[in-house]
Amino acid sequence: MSSTKVCFNSNCKDALDRSRKGWRRRTGEFADLCDRCASAYEEGKFCETFHLNASGWRCCESCGKQIHCGCIVSFHMFVLLDAGGIECITCARKSFILTPNPAWPPPSLFLPVLPERNKDFSSKNWTQIAGSGPMPWRQAPSLFSSSSAQLELQPRIPFEVDTRSGSDRLFSIDRLSTASLERKTADKLSERVMNGSLKLGASDVLENGNAGINWAEQANVRVNVPQKSSFSKNDTSTSHFSLAVSSLSPNDANDQTKVPGTAAPRPTPTPVIGKIGAGLSGETQIRNGRPRGEARPRTQLLPRYWPRITDQELQKISGEYPNVGHVSMLYYPNHMVLCSNSVFTPLFEKMLSASDAGRIGRLVLPKKCAETYFPPISSPEGLPLKVQDSKGKEWIFQFRFWPNNNSRMYVLEGVTPCIQSMQLQAGDIVTFSRIDPEGKLVMGFRKASTAPTSDQGNEAVNARSGDASAKKTKAGEVFSSPHLLKGRLVSPGISQINQANSADQTSPWPKDDISRCLTKEVVGAKRKNSNLGSKSKRPRVETEELIELKLTWELAQGLFRPPPNNVSSVVVIEGFEFEEYEDAPIIGRPTIFATDNSGEKIQWAQCESCFKWRKLPADAFLPSRWTCSDNSWDPERSPCSAAQELTAEELVCLLPTITQPPSKKIKAAKRDPDSDEALQALDALANLAIQEEGENLPESSQATTTKHPRHRPGCTCIVCIQPPSGKGPKHEQTCTCNICSMVKRRFQTLMSRREKKQSEKEAEKTALQYLEQNPEFPLMFPDDEEFQLCTVSPIEKTVNLASPLKGNIIDLNIQPERDDEVSSGSDSGGMMRLVQDATERYLRQQRLSSSRNGNLGSKQTLLSGVFPLGTNASASSSVTESCKSVHKEEDR
DNA sequence: CCAACGCATGGAT
DNA sequence: AATCCATGCGTTG
Numbered sequence: 001m002s003s004t005k006v007c008f009n010s011n012c013k014d015a016l017d018r019s020r021k022g023w024r025r026r027t028g029e030f031a032d033l034c035d036r037c038a039s040a041y042e043e044g045k046f047c048e049t050f051h052l053n054a055s056g057w058r059c060c061e062s063c064g065k066q067i068h069c070g071c072i073v074s075f076h077m078f079v080l081l082d083a084g085g086i087e088c089i090t091c092a093r094k095s096f097i098l099t100p101n102p103a104w105p106p107p108s109l110f111l112p113v114l115p116e117r118n119k120d121f122s123s124k125n126w127t128q129i130a131g132s133g134p135m136p137w138r139q140a141p142s143l144f145s146s147s148s149a150q151l152e153l154q155p156r157i158p159f160e161v162d163t164r165s166g167s168d169r170l171f172s173i174d175r176l177s178t179a180s181l182e183r184k185t186a187d188k189l190s191e192r193v194m195n196g197s198l199k200l201g202a203s204d205v206l207e208n209g210n211a212g213i214n215w216a217e218q219a220n221v222r223v224n225v226p227q228k229s230s231f232s233k234n235d236t237s238t239s240h241f242s243l244a245v246s247s248l249s250p251n252d253a254n255d256q257t258k259v260p261g262t263a264a265p266r267p268t269p270t271p272v273i274g275k276i277g278a279g280l281s282g283e284t285q286i287r288n289g290r291p292r293g294e295a296r297p298r299t300q301l302l303p304r305y306w307p308r309i310t311d312q313e314l315q316k317i318s319g320e321y322p323n324v325g326h327v328s329m330l331y332y333p334n335h336m337v338l339c340s341n342s343v344f345t346p347l348f349e350k351m352l353s354a355s356d357a358g359r360i361g362r363l364v365l366p367k368k369c370a371e372t373y374f375p376p377i378s379s380p381e382g383l384p385l386k387v388q389d390s391k392g393k394e395w396i397f398q399f400r401f402w403p404n405n406n407s408r409m410y411v412l413e414g415v416t417p418c419i420q421s422m423q424l425q426a427g428d429i430v431t432f433s434r435i436d437p438e439g440k441l442v443m444g445f446r447k448a449s450t451a452p453t454s455d456q457g458n459e460a461v462n463a464r465s466g467d468a469s470a471k472k473t474k475a476g477e478v479f480s481s482p483h484l485l486k487g488r489l490v491s492p493g494i495s496q497i498n499q500a501n502s503a504d505q506t507s508p509w510p511k512d513d514i515s516r517c518l519t520k521e522v523v524g525a526k527r528k529n530s531n532l533g534s535k536s537k538r539p540r541v542e543t544e545e546l547i548e549l550k551l552t553w554e555l556a557q558g559l560f561r562p563p564p565n566n567v568s569s570v571v572v573i574e575g576f577e578f579e580e581y582e583d584a585p586i587i588g589r590p591t592i593f594a595t596d597n598s599g600e601k602i603q604w605a606q607c608e609s610c611f612k613w614r615k616l617p618a619d620a621f622l623p624s625r626w627t628c629s630d631n632s633w634d635p636e637r638s639p640c641s642a643a644q645e646l647t648a649e650e651l652v653c654l655l656p657t658i659t660q661p662p663s664k665k666i667k668a669a670k671r672d673p674d675s676d677e678a679l680q681a682l683d684a685l686a687n688l689a690i691q692e693e694g695e696n697l698p699e700s701s702q703a704t705t706t707k708h709p710r711h712r713p714g715c716t717c718i719v720c721i722q723p724p725s726g727k728g729p730k731h732e733q734t735c736t737c738n739i740c741s742m743v744k745r746r747f748q749t750l751m752s753r754r755e756k757k758q759s760e761k762e763a764e765k766t767a768l769q770y771l772e773q774n775p776e777f778p779l780m781f782p783d784d785e786e787f788q789l790c791t792v793s794p795i796e797k798t799v800n801l802a803s804p805l806k807g808n809i810i811d812l813n814i815q816p817e818r819d820d821e822v823s824s825g826s827d828s829g830g831m832m833r834l835v836q837d838a839t840e841r842y843l844r845q846q847r848l849s850s851s852r853n854g855n856l857g858s859k860q861t862l863l864s865g866v867f868p869l870g871t872n873a874s875a876s877s878s879v880t881e882s883c884k885s886v887h888k889e890e891d892r
Numbered sequence: 893c894c895a896a897c898g899c900a901t902g903g904a905t
Numbered sequence: 906a907a908t909c910c911a912t913g914c915g916t917t918g
Contacts, residue, residue: 353911402898
């Protein structure tokens with residue numbers, strides 16, 4: 001470093017009186033520019049001015065604007081298009097391509113060559129960072145940080161969002177992200193070769209085509225985002241954020257261009273220590289007779305393998321590493337990054353099967369996890385793998401595979417001692433994480449017995465309501481974390497779009513999108529102990545889990561705050577506005593934003609100790625642990641003893657802004673499916689369409705309906721008359737055409753069935769109760785007032801008991817989907833009344849089901865409305881029967 | 893005979 | 906229909 005600073009622009013080299021920041025360099029530092037050059041840079045004319053004759057200029061595919069793609073200065077000015085070519089950032093934003101060019105490659109990519117082949121897998125793997133070619137790269141403005149890079153590069157498949165999910169739809173995030181490029185290129189080696197990124201020697205060709213990006217490469221990435229803020233402790237409520245704690249190794253701290261994996265190649269470790277993960281699929285070898293590229297999973301890990309970070313981990317890590325602070329958003333919306341030195345990356349987890357936990361000592365690894373996060377292995381013998389357990393003890397497992405059905409089955413052998421030392425059994429969960437830059441593989445665990453699945457939902461809810469005392473912590477998932485210093489948080493694959501400035505902390509996403517985004521597969525991660533020993537070996541997804549995750553997402557959103565002294569620019573993505581910050585947002589304690597009486601924007605924060613709510617300025621940023629004593633804005637209320645300003649009533653008004661979405665969701669989740677069915681029927685009513693068309697149109701046109709394959713031509717049952725979704729004219733609700741009548745009857749039947757189910761439940765319940773209480777009358781209908789209801793008439797009995805076997809009467813509701821095939825002529829006169837009845841009953845039913853108390857009164861109400869069809873019923877039945885026989889015949 | 897190993901099978905997704 | 910993976914089971918030492 002010379003003492004006199006000169007302009008970083010090599011074409012200028014003016015001495016700098018005062019330097020201005022230019023582009024961010026690969027080291028993370030900004031290029032110091034003189035006024036003139038800085039102005040040129042800021043005006044976007046730098047390359048025009050200084051690099052006009054240089055190579056690398058390309059035209060925006062949309063507007064034709066010339067951009068110096070081959071230059072770091074213009075790195076953030078364009079995006080690479082999937083179809084080739086580039087688009088300037090302006091056009092890209094218009095077309096919602098917000099994904100940046102891949103993060104900057106490790107500096108080593110610009111070093112001449114790998115000094116020599118490094119057998120260390122990681123040394124191969126880092127080259128895959130060049131999956132999209134060494135240039136051009138687009139640098140997110142001010143996000144030219146390794147943290148971003150690291151996140152982009154992490155093979156955090158578990159956090160990727162299904163491409164059909166909300167986030168992707170909203171952001172097109174993955175289109176150019178390295179992760180996605182990674183996935184794509186992993187399948188197409190040739191692409192890398194073509195773009196010059198493949199720098200592997202022959203011996204670097206790997207076998208198992210791992211999708212992952214390598215550890216070393218990630219580790220090499222420097223953390224360059226200066227920390228402008230800090231928060232002391234991470235809020236435990238971020239429990240579903242996967243956490244990575246980044247740390248610079250001491251040796252590297254001062255040399256940001258140094259690349260451990262290459263500049264200081266490690267000898268081949270045996271066993272492979274830590275440097276897992278990476279399997280670059282730079283291989284073209286055939287494995288088990290099949291090219292690995294094909295074998296490589298294209299999709300994400302199954303949700304059940306997604307790592308779930310717990311409160312404890314977060315607490316632990318955030319407690320130990322207080323300097324977390326920066327979050328890179330938007331440009332890297334899949335990830336939330338908190339800068340620091342070590343990168344702690346949960347990789348995957350697995351519930352131990354009986355055989356895993358058995359004495360055989362073989363832990364079957366999910367194939368994708370193994371291929372993504374563990375070193376590539378070519379021979380079935382595999383590799384010894386050093387893993388650290390939660391106590392810091394190191395174990396060596398044999399990571400290997402068995403050929404299986406033209407595929408592979410990966411196992412860790414020799415796990416018995418480790419599992420025993422952890423006192424794990426079938427049903428417990430082992431987690432695999434990685435600490436970079438050491439690349440250490442860490443095995444944690446979660447005891448099933450102490451981690452009730454229901455806890456997490458509560459966790460989310462409680463945390464959201466800010467009630468620290470209500471937080472339940474799951475039994476400890478324990479990670480060995482002595483190496484974790486300073487945190488880097490990586491969010492799950494939920495796009496984190498910053499909305500930190502929004503006054504209310506509600507999500508900017510349409511709820512449905514959030515749900516879609518989150519519910520895709522995220523929730524499958526939950527394990528159920530009950531699955532053990534049950535027929536189903538795979539964990540089931542509970543609806544509540546969807547809620548939980550949604551809450552988590554919302555919670556996460558609520559934690560974001562804009563970076564200090566930062567002005568956002570607003571980006572519109574598919575109609576939604578998002579605030580974009582150059583500097584990373586920060587994370588803090590969730591608060592409730594509101595406006596006080598004077599119209600001033602404020603926020604309410606809850607003391608962690610006394611749980612009183614304190615009014616704070618809207619721009620106040622709270623650490624995740626906040627108590628009254630931290631209330632520097634209102635010294636009078638800094639002791640916990642001070643009264644709360646907010647009345648309980650006011651609080652109630654405020655809190656729903658937080659708690660409502662979940663409760664709504666819960667309602668939706670718990671909604672009776674029958675109601676849904678009824679609503680669908682109503683929807684069908686609204687969609688009455690094509691019958692007339694169907695009647696008049698030639699067969700070919702009718703074929704455009706969603707005809708059930710087993711129905712005959714001309715069948716007018718509800719299935720066959722349905723138009724393809726969205727097609728066909730809408731009919732008025734008062735319409736009495738044939739189709740409307742049919743649909744109405746269908747609706748009415750649905751209602752009846754629903755009521756019948758309801759009454760069946762009630763009757764059976766009561767009967768059971770009675771039988772329990774009166775075992776001496778096991779086979780008799782009790783002479784009980786309630787049961788008399790069931791025995792009034794055969795029809796009513798049939799209906800009320802809802803068992804077609806309990807009477808000789810044909811239960812018209814057995815196959816309601818058929819009975820709408822009756823000729824509409826039989827009852828068209830009373831149809832509207834019937835529909836009205838049905839609707840009334842439906843509404844009544846809704847009220848009833850909301851309070852399902854099963855008392856007699858309700859039952860009577862219920863039963864009195866059941867199936868008043870009379871003659872219509874008989875007519876229906878005969879037609880139904882005939883239709884049945886028709887279909888049966890077809891079945892043959 | 894037993895344990896370990898490696899492959900095959902079939903249920904689940 | 907294809908794939909995954911838990912586990913069964915034959916083989917080997």
